[in-house]
Amino acid sequence: MSELTQISQVRCFGGWVGTYTHQSTVNNCQMRFAVYLPPKAKSDDNLPVLYWLSGLTCTEENFITKSGALKYAAKHGIVIVAPDTSPRGEGVPDDPEGSWDFGLGAGFYVNATQAPWQQHYQMYDYIRAELPALIEQNFGVDKHRKSISGHSMGGHGALVIALKNPECYRSVSAFAPIVAPTQCPWGEKAFSHYLGADKTAWLEYDACHLVAHHQGRKLPLFVSQGNADGFLAEQLKPELLVSACQQAKHPLQLERHPEYDHSYFFIASFIEQHMLYHANALNED
Amino acid sequence: MSELTQISQVRCFGGWVGTYTHQSTVNNCQMRFAVYLPPKAKSDDNLPVLYWLSGLTCTEENFITKSGALKYAAKHGIVIVAPDTSPRGEGVPDDPEGSWDFGLGAGFYVNATQAPWQQHYQMYDYIRAELPALIEQNFGVDKHRKSISGHSMGGHGALVIALKNPECYRSVSAFAPIVAPTQCPWGEKAFSHYLGADKTAWLEYDACHLVAHHQGRKLPLFVSQGNADGFLAEQLKPELLVSACQQAKHPLQLERHPEYDHSYFFIASFIEQHMLYHANALNED
Numbered sequence: 001m002s003e004l005t006q007i008s009q010v011r012c013f014g015g016w017v018g019t020y021t022h023q024s025t026v027n028n029c030q031m032r033f034a035v036y037l038p039p040k041a042k043s044d045d046n047l048p049v050l051y052w053l054s055g056l057t058c059t060e061e062n063f064i065t066k067s068g069a070l071k072y073a074a075k076h077g078i079v080i081v082a083p084d085t086s087p088r089g090e091g092v093p094d095d096p097e098g099s100w101d102f103g104l105g106a107g108f109y110v111n112a113t114q115a116p117w118q119q120h121y122q123m124y125d126y127i128r129a130e131l132p133a134l135i136e137q138n139f140g141v142d143k144h145r146k147s148i149s150g151h152s153m154g155g156h157g158a159l160v161i162a163l164k165n166p167e168c169y170r171s172v173s174a175f176a177p178i179v180a181p182t183q184c185p186w187g188e189k190a191f192s193h194y195l196g197a198d199k200t201a202w203l204e205y206d207a208c209h210l211v212a213h214h215q216g217r218k219l220p221l222f223v224s225q226g227n228a229d230g231f232l233a234e235q236l237k238p239e240l241l242v243s244a245c246q247q248a249k250h251p252l253q254l255e256r257h258p259e260y261d262h263s264y265f266f267i268a269s270f271i272e273q274h275m276l277y278h279a280n281a282l283n284e285d
Numbered sequence: 286m287s288e289l290t291q292i293s294q295v296r297c298f299g300g301w302v303g304t305y306t307h308q309s310t311v312n313n314c315q316m317r318f319a320v321y322l323p324p325k326a327k328s329d330d331n332l333p334v335l336y337w338l339s340g341l342t343c344t345e346e347n348f349i350t351k352s353g354a355l356k357y358a359a360k361h362g363i364v365i366v367a368p369d370t371s372p373r374g375e376g377v378p379d380d381p382e383g384s385w386d387f388g389l390g391a392g393f394y395v396n397a398t399q400a401p402w403q404q405h406y407q408m409y410d411y412i413r414a415e416l417p418a419l420i421e422q423n424f425g426v427d428k429h430r431k432s433i434s435g436h437s438m439g440g441h442g443a444l445v446i447a448l449k450n451p452e453c454y455r456s457v458s459a460f461a462p463i464v465a466p467t468q469c470p471w472g473e474k475a476f477s478h479y480l481g482a483d484k485t486a487w488l489e490y491d492a493c494h495l496v497a498h499h500q501g502r503k504l505p506l507f508v509s510q511g512n513a514d515g516f517l518a519e520q521l522k523p524e525l526l527v528s529a530c531q532q533a534k535h536p537l538q539l540e541r542h543p544e545y546d547h548s549y550f551f552i553a554s555f556i557e558q559h560m561l562y563h564a565n566a567l568n569e570d
Binding site: 011014071226260 | 295296297298299302350351353355356511513542544545546548549550551553554
């Protein structure tokens with residue numbers, strides 16, 4: 001287990017926001033993440049954790065500074081962990097064309113199998129296993145009370161990771177997720193590079209496919225989507241998730257919000273509701 | 286009166302965040318500002334306004350994205366107006382050394398009298414007169430219900446503008462303000478350039494001096510200050526404001542918060558309290 005280095009620590013809503021770096025074994029590079037410890041952490045070393053996965057171009061910082069979630073994490077006594085969205089640093093390959101939808105800031109929460117990506121881009125294993133183990137070793141958290149959420153690419157990550165590991169999470173939610181990356185340009189581009197030309201390998205990271213072929217506990221899905229989201233029709237396609245969940249009788253609560261877009265102004269407007277949703281699941285006995 | 290150009294409009298907490306640009310007469314350049322219209326703006330064209338002045342290096346964006354204030358503006362039916370912190374654009378001079386504490390992003394809310402600054406750096410008149418007139422012409426607001434707040438350099442601006450125009454504002458508050466710019470390095474640098482070597486000209490922009498020499502209505506001052514603020518001892522010096530207010534019997538509510546720093550994490554933690562303070566003043570009959 002690698003050691004944590006604290007980069008910063010700032011007081012917020014009676015708790016603390018810390019930024020940390022560590023040597024990731026699976027990603028084979030230094031990774032950064034942010035942790036919010038609520039006031040209750042002073043007296044309780046067995047707190048539940050919400051993992052937040054950010055979207056394209058984001059780092060560990062966006063959610064912590066813009067979402068307004070910390071107030072509710074403080075209120076409900078939840079630790080928030082917000083990792084970076086890809087491996088970074090010297091030797092970590094990026095899109096040769098430098099575009100923002102693939103490579104750095106765009107790890108897509110998969111385990112890459114193709115060169116040159118597979119040496120560093122192992123974000124699925126990082127979020128599912130390495131990061132929680134690190135958090136559980138270094139902070140006073142309850143490893144049996146985890147939830148997961150995210151936005152856009154991170155909403156895809158949250159849905160996929162929860163659907164593949166329903167026993168590990170108390171609840172899952174997403175804002176404007178990419179629900180079917182095998183059927184949209186962002187996903188097709190990223191998966192063809194990370195996973196190769198054989199599209200059958202892509203399916204295990206497609207939330208709609210996972211719903212359709214789900215076995216075991218059906219963790220309900222809670223999704224918020226703005227109707228004025230500029231990526232709605234081409235990239236996000238929530239109707240595919242509705243259809244998959246209907247066919248598979250998988251519980252889905254999809255809330256569509258007229259006139260809201262894809263930004264953090266949308267997330268901030270509904271984060272209180274998502275935090276309460278997770279608090280109810282995490283604080284249940 | 287110049288015309289407004291809307292750059293963006295995004296839905297948030299049931300209302301709308303807009304970013305605008307216009308040709309400023311007093312600053313002699315294009316200026317930007319952000320406006321939050323709460324849901325109540327749909328049915329009420331006579332809403333109160335809170336003007337927010339940001340600190341060094343900020344633009345019209347920081348407060349809107351990071352403070353968490355919009356939720357409370359929505360709740361209390363308050364319009365927020367957040368201007369940029371200096372003139373900008375071609376022909377607007379900047380610190381020749383390119384430092385962040387003077388020039389662009391550091392207008393200090395004064396009317397510059399010295400070359401080359403006086404052609405554009407007229408932020409005092411901009412905030413006091415030109416911007417409110419523009420807002421009152423273009424949005425459904427009540428020109429008799431204005432309040433003002435700000436952070437750091439913007440806290441200085443809010444205190445100075447309210448102290449010099451107490452009849453224009455219902456309430457004033459500040460986070461970590463520069464209370465005595467004539468007695469700290471940031472203020473000494475900026476004022477010597479904008480206002481010249483004669484320090485008597487500086488005094489009209491020094492909150493502590495204005496408190497000591499105040500005439501007319503004594504608008505109470507509400508100030509929040511973090512005790513772990515890295516700028517506390519050298520730049521902010523709240524004890525000078527305490528002393529000035531005690532001597533002049535000027536009402537001051539100074540709240541000091543142990544372990545909080547100078548960042549937006551501090552502002553976000555206490556913005557609900559400030560918004561309620563202003564709502565009580567603005568929504569009084």
